[in-house]
Amino acid sequence: MSEQRDVVPGFNRSDYPLAQPRMESVYGVVFVTMSARTEPLLECLGSIVETLRELVGGDGRLKLLGYQKVRYNTNWKSYTDNDGYHAPLLHQAFNLLNWQGGKGRQFTSTKRGHIGFESELSVARGDTMLEDPSIIEFKGQDPSVGSRIVSLFPTFVATKHLDVINLRFATPIDHERVEVHYAYFAHADDDEEMVRHRLRQSSNLLGPSGLISMEDASIFHRIHIGNHTPGAAIFQKGVRDKEKIEDEFLQNDESGNLPRWEYYREIMGFERRAA
Numbered sequence: 229m230s231e232q233r234d235v236v237p238g239f240n241r242s243d244y245p246l247a248q249p250r251m252e253s254v255y256g257v258v259f260v261t262m263s264a265r266t267e268p269l270l271e272c273l274g275s276i277v278e279t280l281r282e283l284v285g286g287d288g289r290l291k292l293l294g295y296q297k298v299r300y301n302t303n304w305k306s307y308t309d310n311d312g313y314h315a316p317l318l319h320q321a322f323n324l325l326n327w328q329g330g331k332g333r334q335f336t337s338t339k340r341g342h343i344g345f346e347s348e349l350s351v352a353r354g355d356t357m358l359e360d361p362s363i364i365e366f367k368g369q370d371p372s373v374g375s376r377i378v379s380l381f382p383t384f385v386a387t388k389h390l391d392v393i394n395l396r397f398a399t400p401i402d403h404e405r406v407e408v409h410y411a412y413f414a415h416a417d418d419d420e421e422m423v424r425h426r427l428r429q430s431s432n433l434l435g436p437s438g439l440i441s442m443e444d445a446s447i448f449h450r451i452h453i454g455n456h457t458p459g460a461a462i463f464q465k466g467v468r469d470k471e472k473i474e475d476e477f478l479q480n481d482e483s484g485n486l487p488r489w490e491y492y493r494e495i496m497g498f499e500r501r502a503a
């Protein structure tokens with residue numbers, strides 16, 4: 229063959245095949261890895277898979293509503309640092325919408341840096357500042373009143389707030405920008421009214437015009453600017469033992485960030501500094 233002349237003698241194209249990805253899925257969410265060393269999916273996820281099941285409607289029989297994407301002016305690590313405990317503390321939108329947080333917990337199920345977040349979230353009685361409060365109406369069933377977040381290391385996040393079912397994936401553009409792709413879903417059993425409700429609620433809360441995401445964009449950028457200040461960010465709220473990374477955290481403890489960065493440190497080969 230003519231092309232055989234272009235390579236060194238003894239070259240055998242079968243020694244250089246395309247890499248074979250491995251694929252597994254759970255509750256309709258497909259995971260792909262190019263690594264032969266990655267453990268089986270359920271082992272990698274641990275008990276967080278139960279939170280994912282609740283998040284995708286109990287069985288994962290979802291119907292895609294559409295996509296949106298947002299570029300945040302922040303480093304991807306700042307983006308992933310802030311999902312979870314910050315929402316009821318920081319977001320003015322939660323106050324404007326009259327949302328109130330109840331009991332909740334954060335947890336990690338393996339040493340892979342994944343974080344699960346389960347909490348109660350409801351719309352308080354009383355007026356909101358919205359002319360049309362129907363966008364924050366909750367039409368689902370318990371326990372889905374609760375907020376559910378599954379944050380898988382390094383950049384996958386799935387959230388369910390009110391009736392919004394959202395799976396998102398972040399891609400770093402460079403060290404100062406990250407692009408986040410939001411995919412919105414309805415459940416296969418939803419009637420037409422519920423589908424329209426989820427669609428309205430999704431795009432009003434998340435994405436380029438979402439009340440929550442617009443605040444995130446502002447906050448992420450401020451954090452990114454602040455991160456140029458010399459020094460180190462130290463997570464302390466909820467830390468009971470500086471030598472130990474725990475696997476269960478209260479809803480508003482910032483120590484819920486630590487398993488992620490412990491795993492990051494490990495795979496990057498960074499030494500842990502003495503406490």
Ligand SMILES: [Fe+2]
Nearest residue numbers: 315319440444
């Ligand atoms: Fe946020």
